[in-house]
Amino acid sequence: MLDLQKIRADFPILTQKVNGKPLVYFDNGATAQKPQVVLDAITKYYSEINANIHRGVHTLSQWATDAYEESRGKIQKHLNAKHAHEIIFTAGTTHGINAVANGFAALLQPGDEILVSAMEHHSNIVPWQMLCERTGAVLKVIPMNEKGELIRSEYEVLLSEKTKIVTVNHISNALGTINPVDYIIQKAHEVGAAVLIDGAQATPHLKPDVQALDCDFYVFSGHKVCGPTGTGILYGKEAWLNKLPPYQGGGEMIATVSFEKTTYADLPHKFEAGTPNIAGGIVLGTAIDYLNEIGFEAIAAYEHELLAYATQKLEQIEGLRIIGTAEHKTSVISFNVGNIHPYDIGTIVDKLGIAVRTGHHCAQPVMDFFGVPGTVRASFAFYNTKEEIDIFVEALQKAVMMLS
Numbered sequence: 376m377l378d379l380q381k382i383r384a385d386f387p388i389l390t391q392k393v394n395g396k397p398l399v400y401f402d403n404g405a406t407a408q409k410p411q412v413v414l415d416a417i418t419k420y421y422s423e424i425n426a427n428i429h430r431g432v433h434t435l436s437q438w439a440t441d442a443y444e445e446s447r448g449k450i451q452k453h454l455n456a457k458h459a460h461e462i463i464f465t466a467g468t469t470h471g472i473n474a475v476a477n478g479f480a481a482l483l484q485p486g487d488e489i490l491v492s493a494m495e496h497h498s499n500i501v502p503w504q505m506l507c508e509r510t511g512a513v514l515k516v517i518p519m520n521e522k523g524e525l526i527r528s529e530y531e532v533l534l535s536e537k538t539k540i541v542t543v544n545h546i547s548n549a550l551g552t553i554n555p556v557d558y559i560i561q562k563a564h565e566v567g568a569a570v571l572i573d574g575a576q577a578t579p580h581l582k583p584d585v586q587a588l589d590c591d592f593y594v595f596s597g598h599k600v601c602g603p604t605g606t607g608i609l610y611g612k613e614a615w616l617n618k619l620p621p622y623q624g625g626g627e628m629i630a631t632v633s634f635e636k637t638t639y640a641d642l643p644h645k646f647e648a649g650t651p652n653i654a655g656g657i658v659l660g661t662a663i664d665y666l667n668e669i670g671f672e673a674i675a676a677y678e679h680e681l682l683a684y685a686t687q688k689l690e691q692i693e694g695l696r697i698i699g700t701a702e703h704k705t706s707v708i709s710f711n712v713g714n715i716h717p718y719d720i721g722t723i724v725d726k727l728g729i730a731v732r733t734g735h736h737c738a739q740p741v742m743d744f745f746g747v748p749g750t751v752r753a754s755f756a757f758y759n760t761k762e763e764i765d766i767f768v769e770a771l772q773k774a775v776m777m778l779s
């Protein structure tokens with residue numbers, strides 16, 4: 376069981392008033408709030424050990440390097456990666472996907488196929504489309520059903536020896552669907568395809584085990600796991616990271632440079648050109664520690680309770696349609712009420728202090744599939760409460776009354 380009072384006290388922003396009302400923050404799918412330990416760790420870094428890493432002989436630089444590498448080790452342990460050098464610090468999920476997509480440019484032939492799913496975030500569609508334009512590879516889409524679940528039989532038909540990479544989200548940010556990634560990975564490997572898992576929406580809710588999953592790449596964003604913005608992780612199997620050319624050139628990522636030829640540094644530095652977000656990388660480790668102390672099993676169980684409670688309450692509102700009713704779902708509820716525009720609902724509940732996301736959630740193909748311009752999305756974190764859901768449902772009823 377979670378000690379909600381204690382947890383909520385960890386997040387200064389939760390005492391914030393917005394438009395004169397206590398903040399109800401239900402936009403966790405877009406970014407998570409930050410606990411005090413994370414805020415303190417940022418200050419501590421800049422007040423006590425700020426220096427550039429991997430370069431200086433001086434003590435401060437050594438401290439900063441040690442803290443950065445310690446954080447890499449924490450993340451390795453968290454993901455259960457085999458090696459610390461399989462953990463690449465990035466600026467976020469988008470950056471990680473682009474790094475892999477760019478690396479694949481060197482490996483693809485015209486006619487090769489890339490499979491994405493019908494429920495991807497734009498950041499797991501567009502880099503692959505750009506890659507197809509560059510290489511002549513073909514993008515294929517794994518379809519989903521009306522509940523927002525991938526259709527396994529169709530996936531199996533799409534797979535062939537032409538498939539070079541399959542890239543799907545672990546959890547859909549627009550629908551909340553938890554995808555059967557172990558099955559997806561296993562089937563892709565049967566035809567020799569690599570698999571990238573977009574874990575941006577999963578990592579706030581569960582602890583992935585990359586070795587058990589056997590995925591080739593796993594990416595996520597720091598800011599969705601209570602860490603700083605502009606941070607993220609690309610996990611890649613050692614063999615794959617050695618095979619892929621680097622995405623960016625610059626300092627830190629080289630072994631030797633001359634005007635005739637440059638040789639690349641070993642992993643992980645090959646993929647970490649330039650001075651990174653040092654404070655961010657260190658503090659991402661602090662955020663992961665914080666979540667692990669609470670415990671992902673407890674987090675998932677509690678969030679599931681919030682999901683069930685909110686779903687049951689929302690279903691009582693006349694004309695409300697939940698988009699995304701997969702059997703395996705996380706605490707994300709996308710919905711519409713009658714023909715009311717989601718933006719109008721969002722605006723009214725905002726006046727009452729409630730933050731929800733409205734729009735297409737960077738997943739326009741999902742909106743097209745369900746025939747809606749967008750949805751209202753309430754996404755819950757472990758620091759949310761049933762009382763907040765009650766406040767939200769009441770505000771929503773008010774909004775619906777005003778707008779219909």
Ligand SMILES: *Cc1c(COP(=O)(O)O)cnc(C)c1O
Nearest residue numbers: 467468469496544548575576596
């Ligand atoms: C948020 C999100 C992204 C993009 O993450 P950034 O932090 O904006 O790079 C990609 N995929 C999914 C499923 C997401 O939820």
